[in-house]
Amino acid sequence: MISENLSEIQNSLHSIALECGFEMLGFTEASIPDKDQGNIQAFIDKNYYGSMAWFPERQNIRVSFENLGFSVASCIVLGMVYKPSEESEKSCEAILDSVSKYAWGQDYHQVLKDKAKPLLKYLRSHFPNYKFRQAVDSLPIPEKILARDAGLGWIGKHTILINSNFGSYFFLTVILSEKVLHLIDTEMIAFKMPTKDRCGTCTACIDACPTNAIVDAYQLDSNLCISHNTIELKDPSFDEDTKNHGWVYGCDICQDICPWNKTVARKKNIHSKVEEFKPIQFFSESSEIFHELDEQDFEQAFENSAILRIGYKNWNRNIKQKDTF
Ligand code: B12
Ligand code: SF4
Ligand code: SF4
Structure with a gap:
């Protein structure tokens, strides 16, 4: 009981x-x-x-x-x-397909x-x-x-x-x-949300991932994932072979294509109600987002942001990598 x-x-x-x-x-x-x-x-x-x-x-x-x-x-x-x-x-709009x-x-x-x-x-x-x-x-x-x-x-x-x-x-x-x-x-x-898998026969995310990181349904190889390569890769050296498809921090491709976001949640106008998740000033006001930053400017721009964690060297590496596709 x-x-x-x-x-x-x-x-x-x-x-x-x-x-x-x-x-x-x-x-x-x-x-x-x-x-x-x-x-x-x-x-x-x-x-x-x-x-x-x-x-x-x-x-x-x-x-x-x-x-x-x-x-x-x-x-x-x-x-x-x-x-x-x-x-x-x-x-x-300038960061829509570059910053997650x-x-x-x-x-x-x-x-x-x-x-x-x-x-x-x-x-x-x-x-x-x-x-x-x-x-x-x-x-x-x-x-x-x-x-x-x-x-x-x-x-x-x-x-x-x-x-x-x-x-x-x-x-x-x-x-x-x-x-x-x-x-x-x-x-x-009554409060519980459905937990049943509702992907059905859809494979839109697998098909859309530009690096084939979703190696099979429900299986992600982080080595291939842009999110991993822009955030978790610690080596700040520029590598021409790493293709991040225009992304500088994280990647939203597999989520943007998903009908549960693209159609269902969009129709319901689901969006954050929390003040803290409104875009930081650097993104909403700066016109020079994808220019390399020195340490001081980087720390000022991303003072309260999770981006601060990757450090200015890796931010600059990702900016350089952005144009190699
Ligand atoms: C490590 C990690 C990553 C790694 C690995 C991602 C991953 N898919 O696990 C990297 C750096 C790639 C990453 C990226 C992202 N992440 Co992340 N990440 C984590 C972290 C710290 C751990 C996740 C984990 O344990 N992964 C290991 C795998 C094994 O666990 P799993 O995915 O649950 O595994 C299940 C299935 O996928 C499947 N499976 C997985 N691998 C395999 C392999 C085989 C062989 C088989 C059969 C099955 C199978 O089996 C499991 C269930 O039984 C969590 C926070 C946390 N502590 O949980 C955040 C978390 C998952 N991340 C988050 C976010 C937001 C992201 C990104 C969207 C960020 C971005 N936009 O760039 C991307 C999404 C990329 C993607 N397609 O998943 C959120 C997700 C929120 C949500 N709604 O789910 C979390 C929960 C953080 C948070 N606190 O909100 N992330
Ligand atoms: S986050 Fe990007 S690179 Fe990673 S699995 Fe999704 S689409 Fe592929
Ligand atoms: S796009 Fe969404 S609904 Fe379709 S398979 Fe991927 S996660 Fe499932």
Whole structure:
């Protein structure tokens, strides 16, 4: 029997999440199904993690939630849409096919941490004897698998999580909870999003990827992915053989072509409601975006942006690479 209390807690968390700007929230058990564990292992065995040498490390956290300082019982998974409004897209036309929409606004790691603070405060005050910890890419936690199991959507053939209402232009963050919170009661079922795979026979993302990085449905080789090559490749030297197809930071091709974004979410005018994800000044006001920057100008331009993390040398490398196609 699930106590009435748990249902109230879930409802309150849902209301707080909406107030904080999250569109999606779900609960799931802290466990990774065997089939997914096998897929993660295959990703490692095939070296699909590219230059992210950290990926195969700490597998005990990724698949078993070990060494986190407490025994994790449940995961609260939250989703926040970052898709820019049509107005923002018009004002930033120059970067539409060069800078991924997820990096137009402020650094999502910080934004999602700030936005989730009231949820953590609520949890800690209701359950002072239990531990809670938030992850936004900051822990080796398979966020998409947990999000799928929490009812936020399905993992598409391009390997990104899609929600049938919101499309795929949203970030994920997970709150790990020592307290059991994931049990589903009848009221919560109404909040749940469909998790059924709705890609059907479509292969638009696979066909559109210019580097054939989606080597098979649901399988991505990061070595070939423009997102990886513009963000994760640490070597700042210019390489004529690396073709980023005009992209300078990230890549949106497989998401732009997806009917769940292109048609369904667009018709519903799904876009970010969060001030922090409006384009940063450098993108909305500068007329010289794709010119090389010195360290000081780079740091000023990307002060609150995730782009700051790649450093000015790699930004300049990507600018040079932009024109080689
Ligand atoms: C590593 C990483 C990357 C890598 C690898 C991407 C990938 N597909 O995994 C690179 C650098 C390429 C990348 C790119 C991007 N990323 Co990224 N990334 C991550 C990170 C840190 C880990 C993901 C992970 O564990 N991947 C490993 C694979 C094995 O996991 P998986 O994809 O869930 O695997 C499932 C299937 O794809 C399949 N599978 C995968 N590989 C294989 C291999 C075989 C052989 C088989 C059979 C099956 C299989 O099986 C699994 C399910 O059982 C997460 C944050 C996190 N901590 O989860 C963000 C995250 C996934 N990224 C995100 C974003 C936004 C992006 C980009 C869109 C950014 C951009 N615009 O440039 C692109 C999208 C590229 C793409 N097509 O996926 C968001 C996605 C949000 C969402 N709606 O899903 C996340 C969740 C960050 C966040 N907190 O919001 N990313
Ligand atoms: S992000 Fe770009 S390069 Fe990577 S899989 Fe999608 S379309 Fe291909
Ligand atoms: S483009 Fe088609 S196959 Fe690819 S994720 Fe979207 S619906 Fe699925």
